[in-house]
Amino acid sequence: MKKLTRWLSKNLIKVYAFLGFTYLFIPVFYTFAFSFNNSGRSNLVWKGFTLKNWKNPCGAPDICMALGNSLKIGLISTILATVLGTLIAFALGRYKFAGRSTTNLLIFLPMATPEIVLGASLLTMFLNLGITPGLVPTIIAHVMFCISFVVVTVKARIASLDPRLEQAAMDLYANEWQTFRRVTLPLVAPGIAAAALLSFSLSFDDFIITNFNSGTVTTFPKFVYTAAARGIPAQANVIGSSMFFIALIVVVVGQVLSNKRKVKI
Amino acid sequence: MASIRGVSAKSFGLKDNKSALPYLLLAPGLVYLAVFFIYPIISLGQMSTKTSSGEIGQYKQSFRFANYVDAFLESKEQFSRSFIYATIATVLALAIAYPLAYAIAFKSGRWKNVLLVLIVAPFFTSFLLRTIAWKQILGEEGPVIKVLRGLHIISPQTTLTATSFAVVTGLAYNFLPFMTLPLYASLERIDPRTLEASGDLYANGFTTFRKVTLPLSMPGVVAGTLLTFIPAAGDYINAAILGSPSNKMLGNVIDARFFKIVDYPTAAALSFTLMAAILILVTVYIRKAGTEELV
Structure with a gap:
């Protein structure tokens, strides 16, 4: 007993962290487990193990169309937001200029505005201008809320660089462009990749802003929300779980690649 | 993840560039935010003082700030x-x-x-x-x-x-x-x-x-x-x-x-x-x- 209390007081924080992670992952495991449920229309009660949902992920009506829309919106928004945000991050991270604090404020404000206000304001503008909500307004909205996150992520990476590396390149007679191309950009690249991954996951998972601006276009989160009223098909759990594993693989592969590069240097 | 690490990190080694380069880098993104973040917020503000013009979904500007009081009380x-x-x-x-x-x-x-x-x-x-x-x-x-x-x-x-x-x-x-x-x-x-x-x-x-x-x-x-x-x-x-x-x-x-x-x-x-x-x-x-x- 005494041994146990001593072990507990020594490892209290680790036990606590374990409980924290358990809490974080219970719904993820639950979603994964119920992707194997031999359910009918609704997926509420466990009815036995089956692989049929994984063999036929598009089995539920409209689910893969919704998934396709989400992937399309996510990819286009990610590319645009990453380019626009990275340019701003370089300006903020590398140059002194008048209007710096205004720029910082303009980047911070979208992150400090609740999604419902962002969604409602964009919808109001589109309606005023006579633009029908749909795919393009949704992409416009997603790029808007992703830019700030890209700026913050890439800027942090730029700030963490050792300025002596660039000075060394210049000392070795590289001009400004060569220094940027051969030294700065490769060093910032992991930050840009992280920002793109973040943008994609924000866009793919967004419901509130999308719901305001997508009109009749269905995305995966919209599909889940609408289906929730009458029972979510197990195929939604298959897609949710697959996204989880794909993202984990992307992160792990990225980590391994960057470790390899470090070893080379 | 890296994002938050640098939240308050001071950026150092800033170049004192007198050229237009930083503004060229900023322009596309900031114009985008002005058009699709600031302008919609203004539209929202304008909408908030409108009143119905009879038809559903049609509104006219009448600067009715009492909308706020009504909305809040409700x-x-x-x-x-x-x-x-x-x-x-x-x-x-x-x-x-x-x-x-x-x-x-x-x-x-x-x-x-x-x-x-x-x-x-x-x-x-x-x-x-x-x-x-x-x-x-x-x-x-x-x-x-x-x-x-x-x-x-x-x-x-x-x-x-x-x-x-x-x-x-x-x-x-x-x-x-x-x-x-x-x-x-x-x-x-x-x-x-x-x-x-x-x-x-x-x-x-x-x-x-x-x-x-x-x-x-x-x-x-x-x-x-x-x-x-x-x-x-x-x-x-x-x-x-x-x-x-x-x-x-x-x-x-x-x-x-x-x-x-x-x-x-x-x-x-x-x-x-x-x-x-x-x-x-x-x-x-x-x-x-x-x-x-x-x-």
Whole structure:
């Protein structure tokens, strides 16, 4: 007993962290487990193990169309937001200029505005201008809320660089462009990749802003929300779980690649 | 992940460039934000003082500021509920996330990167699916309620879903990674030698935490609480899925005004009030906490 209390007081924080992670992952495991449920229309009660949902992920009506829309919106928004945000991050991270604090404020404000206000304001503008909500307004909205996150992520990476590396390149007679191309950009690249991954996951998972601006276009989160009223098909759990594993693989592969590069240097 | 590490990092080695280059880099992104963030907010402001022109969905500008009073009086209950729920959820998330971040920063050894990935990983399963999973876990068919009733901890009539408890824990759960990452970033930056120094000066573990660790991690606490409170105050998904009609938050009202009742001016007035209230709270909070540099 005494041994146990001593072990507990020594490892209290680790036990606590374990409980924290358990809490974080219970719904993820639950979603994964119920992707194997031999359910009918609704997926509420466990009815036995089956692989049929994984063999036929598009089995539920409209689910893969919704998934396709989400992937399309996510990819286009990610590319645009990453380019626009990275340019701003370089300006903020590398140059002194008048209007710096205004720029910082303009980047911070979208992150400090609740999604419902962002969604409602964009919808109001589109309606005023006579633009029908749909795919393009949704992409416009997603790029808007992703830019700030890209700026913050890439800027942090730029700030963490050792300025002596660039000075060394210049000392070795590289001009400004060569220094940027051969030294700065490769060093910032992991930050840009992280920002793109973040943008994609924000866009793919967004419901509130999308719901305001997508009109009749269905995305995966919209599909889940609408289906929730009458029972979510197990195929939604298959897609949710697959996204989880794909993202984990992307992160792990990225980590391994960057470790390899470090070893080379 | 890297984002929050640099939240308050001073950028150094800035070039004093007199050319137009920085402005050329800024222009596309800032113009985009002006057109698709600032201008829509202005549109929202204009909409909030309009009145119906007879037809459904058609409005004319009549500068009726009483829209705000009407909107507020009609939904002051949901308004205060949003802020109360968001505050409790933020405190709850801080209580869960701080030890978690502390363990990752100081006790995880070579598992640090793996654990950091695990903090963000649940994000990749759609948050709607996870919230609905909570509904099923806590619901009548779920395991939790059976165990609690079996042990006579709760009475057979008591439910867990469709309560404020479910909504608040749902909010705390959904925004937990937003709390954990900034906390980790500020804890990780603490030089372990400062903690050793504190011990050398005869401070015990608790005193070291209270006098050294906690003050040094304040930027993380501020960033984390903001990143949790702001989305929680505007959320309506948790209330819609885990709550009952008596747990509706302001977001639910705005959503219904837009899509069910088609009363855009009131919805706009409510959105504007929500945004203003949050901005005022955030400004006061940042002043009090003394961390000006957030971005």
